[in-house]
Amino acid sequence: MSPVNGVVPTTIIAAGLALAGYALLMTALNRRMGAGLLAALGVLEILLLVLVGIVVARLADGARPAGLATLIGYLIAMPLVPVIAGFWGALERSRWGPAVIAVAGLVAAVLMIRLHEIWPAIRV
Amino acid sequence: MASPEPAASRPDSTRTGPGRVLIAVYAIFALSASARAGVQIATKFGHAPVAYLLSAFAAVVYILATVTLAIGSPTARRIAVLSCSVELAGVLAVGTWSIADPATFPDATVWSGYGSGYGFVPLVLPVLGLLWLRRWARR
Numbered sequence: 001m002s003p004v005n006g007v008v009p010t011t012i013i014a015a016g017l018a019l020a021g022y023a024l025l026m027t028a029l030n031r032r033m034g035a036g037l038l039a040a041l042g043v044l045e046i047l048l049l050v051l052v053g054i055v056v057a058r059l060a061d062g063a064r065p066a067g068l069a070t071l072i073g074y075l076i077a078m079p080l081v082p083v084i085a086g087f088w089g090a091l092e093r094s095r096w097g098p099a100v101i102a103v104a105g106l107v108a109a110v111l112m113i114r115l116h117e118i119w120p121a122i123r124v
Numbered sequence: 125m126a127s128p129e130p131a132a133s134r135p136d137s138t139r140t141g142p143g144r145v146l147i148a149v150y151a152i153f154a155l156s157a158s159a160r161a162g163v164q165i166a167t168k169f170g171h172a173p174v175a176y177l178l179s180a181f182a183a184v185v186y187i188l189a190t191v192t193l194a195i196g197s198p199t200a201r202r203i204a205v206l207s208c209s210v211e212l213a214g215v216l217a218v219g220t221w222s223i224a225d226p227a228t229f230p231d232a233t234v235w236s237g238y239g240s241g242y243g244f245v246p247l248v249l250p251v252l253g254l255l256w257l258r259r260w261a262r263r
Contacts, residue, residue: 069163077155085148092144099145107152 008054009112009122012047016109019044023102026095033090033097041101044108045082051112052079055122065119074115081107138196138204138260146256149249150190153242157183157234164231172231178218179233182246185211189253205257212250215239219247 019040026037052075065071085104089097116122139147161179169176185207192204219238222229232241239246 067163069167070159073159073163077159084151088144088148092140094141096141096144099142100148103145103148103152 008047008051009116012044012051012112013109015044015047016105016107016112019105020102020109021105023098023105026098027102030095031098032093032095033101037098037101038086038090041082041086041104044105045079048079048082048108051122055115055119058121063121065121067118071115071118074111074118078108078111078115081111138201138256139194143193143196143256146249146252147190147193149245150186150193150253153234153246153249154183154186154190157186160234172229175229175231175233175236178214178235182211182214182234185214193253193256201257201260205254205261208250208253208257211246212254215246215250 019037022040023037026034055071055075081104085100089100089104091097092100137143157179161176161183164172164176164179189204189207189211192200192207215235215238218233218235222233222236229236234242234246238244
């Protein structure tokens with residue numbers, strides 16, 4: 001197991017929390033959705049897709065977690081979180097748009113920690 | 125504080141303003157409770173039938189609340205009030221039951237320990253939902 005596997009999950013948790021903090025600041029400052037938040041959301045999305053790639057590669061190598069069905073559910077759900085939150089938040093023309101993005105950042109971090117509990121082979 | 129968009133600060137439906145965030149959180153719980161209940165019932169129903177059926181019930185309540193809050197018509201709002209009330213009663217009842225009789229719950233539900241496995245969000249969510257809906261009932 002390469003230690004590189006630990007870098008992506010750790011970065012996802014940090015990026016999710018940082019995005020949530022940035023978005024909540026925008027809500028507190030009464031700003032609506034902007035390019036900065038969408039760009040940050042895009043970075044989180046890329047990280048999640050890289051993670052899915054790493055996990056799929058491990059599955060392709062023949063490794064299997066105890067809860068395979070749950071793991072596959074996470075692999076499908078996690079990359080959808082920033083995409084759906086981006087659309088749902090962009091529909092909002094008030095400070096609550098960024099608050100939706102904050103939820104997405106927190107959820108991404110929590111899902112990452114849960115994914116690690118499902119399959120500790122994915123290092124945090 | 126000066127608002128850059130005074131007109132937009134007044135939500136025109138239960139799905140706008142703070143409701144936008146509320147629906148996002150409800151949607152996450154609808155999805156995760158459904159997926160969790162689906163996997164548990166399909167793979168190991170006999171292990172903890174009560175817990176898994178309660179998870180499935182919670183999933184239905186979350187889906188109903190998400191959809192009705194997003195629709196926001198007067199009828200949808202009445203159904204949303206009902207789902208949020210059932211949700212609050214459910215999290216209090218199942219939370220108490222899971223602490224009083226842990227043997228019935230060898231595996232956790234969303235509402236076990238008043239939602240402690242989910243940062244107590246399941247306990248706070250129906251209260252916020254009912255407060256948000258009450259704002260609309262008063263108009």
